[in-house]
Amino acid sequence: MSLEDFTVSESLLLTIAILGGTGKEGKGLAYRWAKAGYQILIGSRSSEKAVTTASQIMELLEGSSSVVGTTNLEAAGQADIVVVTVPYSAHRDTLESVKDVLKGKLLVDVTVPLIPPKVSKVQMPAAGSAAQEAKEIVGEDVEVVAAFQNVSHEHLLGEENVECDVLVTGTSKKARAEVLKLVEATGLTGWDAGPIENSVVVEGLTSVLININKQYGSTHAGIKITDVPKRSPD
Amino acid sequence: MSLEDFTVSESLLLTIAILGGTGKEGKGLAYRWAKAGYQILIGSRSSEKAVTTASQIMELLEGSSSVVGTTNLEAAGQADIVVVTVPYSAHRDTLESVKDVLKGKLLVDVTVPLIPPKVSKVQMPAAGSAAQEAKEIVGEDVEVVAAFQNVSHEHLLGEENVECDVLVTGTSKKARAEVLKLVEATGLTGWDAGPIENSVVVEGLTSVLININKQYGSTHAGIKITDVPKRSPD
Numbered sequence A, B: 001m002s003l004e005d006f007t008v009s010e011s012l013l014l015t016i017a018i019l020g021g022t023g024k025e026g027k028g029l030a031y032r033w034a035k036a037g038y039q040i041l042i043g044s045r046s047s048e049k050a051v052t053t054a055s056q057i058m059e060l061l062e063g064s065s066s067v068v069g070t071t072n073l074e075a076a077g078q079a080d081i082v083v084v085t086v087p088y089s090a091h092r093d094t095l096e097s098v099k100d101v102l103k104g105k106l107l108v109d110v111t112v113p114l115i116p117p118k119v120s121k122v123q124m125p126a127a128g129s130a131a132q133e134a135k136e137i138v139g140e141d142v143e144v145v146a147a148f149q150n151v152s153h154e155h156l157l158g159e160e161n162v163e164c165d166v167l168v169t170g171t172s173k174k175a176r177a178e179v180l181k182l183v184e185a186t187g188l189t190g191w192d193a194g195p196i197e198n199s200v201v202v203e204g205l206t207s208v209l210i211n212i213n214k215q216y217g218s219t220h221a222g223i224k225i226t227d228v229p230k231r232s233p234d
Helices: A002-013 A022-033 A046-059 A072-078 A088-101 A130-138 A174-183 A196-216 B003-013 B024-035 B047-060 B072-078 B086-103 B130-137 B173-185 B196-218
Strands: A016-019 A041-045 A067-071 A081-084 A106-109 A144-147 A167-172 A190-195 A224-225 B016-019 B040-043 B065-072 B081-082 B106-111 B141-145 B166-170 B190-197 B222-226
Touching: A016 A022, A016 A072, A022 A041, A022 A046, A022 A088, A022 A174, A041 A046, A041 A072, A046 A067, A067 A072, A067 B003, A081 A088, A088 A130, A106 A130, A106 A174, A130 A196, A144 A174, A144 A196, A167 A174, A167 A196, A174 A190, A190 A196, A190 B016, A190 B196, A196 A224, A196 B196, A224 B106, B016 B024, B016 B072, B024 B040, B024 B047, B024 B173, B040 B047, B047 B065, B072 B086, B072 B196, B081 B086, B086 B130, B106 B130, B106 B173, B130 B141, B130 B196, B141 B173, B141 B196, B166 B173, B166 B196, B173 B190, B190 B196, B196 B222
Parallel strands: A016 A041, A016 A081, A041 A067, A081 A106, A106 A144, A167 A190, B016 B040, B016 B081, B040 B065, B081 B106, B106 B141, B166 B190
Antiparallel strands: A144 A167, A224 B222, B141 B166
């Protein structure tokens, strides 16, 4: 099945909740996925804020898509795929507040465990990474995949070509393959980067990129995988 | 000072020891650095093997450079910069065996803590990374920098253009700057990737790249940093 088939047929059946979707990361992803045909639920602690953000995105899209704002819990409950884009300080609370409605769903964690003020230094939680911590919180019946941590999300809110690949780690190859479809739908290039234990690399890479921005005066350093002739996984 | 100035004048004064230099990683680096004008000491547990490797590299270089084989201890004792390119299983023993002659020197750690058979899964030592473990072993008077973990070293043994950037982490900005000069001397592009705590990302990236090679049928996946207009650090 090609991406085109996917976005036209299968994706219409899928609803994606974006928890913390009023932040710039969530907005950018919501915009790209809504455009590709997914049903989007913007979640927030305040449903009012979520409704405002949903309207803003609908305006950008000129109305042809479905973006609805509600609470994090409502959004997670109604969605097939639940994406977390909250600051690390709200990561645990957000997951605890929705974990009862996640059973059997796919959780996509975009969180980077940055601990201010040393955001250019890798500082992982005891679980090993934010994604592994998420897995501990949500339990056995939820597949957890980490992705999109290295992308400058404001670039997603538009037609711009984003010069950054997406490394996808997660609890199973099948779950990673699902998220690779979501990456393609945003127009970016995704890579199966292995098991959930590899999330430390991808989350930590954000601190490395922040460090490079600081040292070299750039603002949106990214990464590209090189020297891989074939693009589809075996 | 430009790279040209560096390789012509300053580098002639510098001697680099490559511990475990009979392996393919060490040979590739030795070849490129010898070519750039550095004095190279190939170290090995067996000085006989080191002498053989040194001759092989001298042959490739057609004799115009200085590459000498000896024991790890001798090499480390005589060098200004000491590079470790041993398999992770020999990492601690090698460092313990030379630590008394490292005081005041710069240690460059190329080691990736791969633990067979799961080499595509990130598995870091208790210290956080091989480089941090090296720092614990060699103590306060030695600067430790991690670099070159993601490069396919057999590519270095020739004139080939290597499509992989080098992320450089380490105990001080000054030490990282020194190693960035060594990266330039190999013809690769290096980046200051921050403090030694960030080594987990760069070492772990090797497992991610191994995973990508496995999934996508490639053999030499690498990374490039994108969207950084300016190349020299502030």
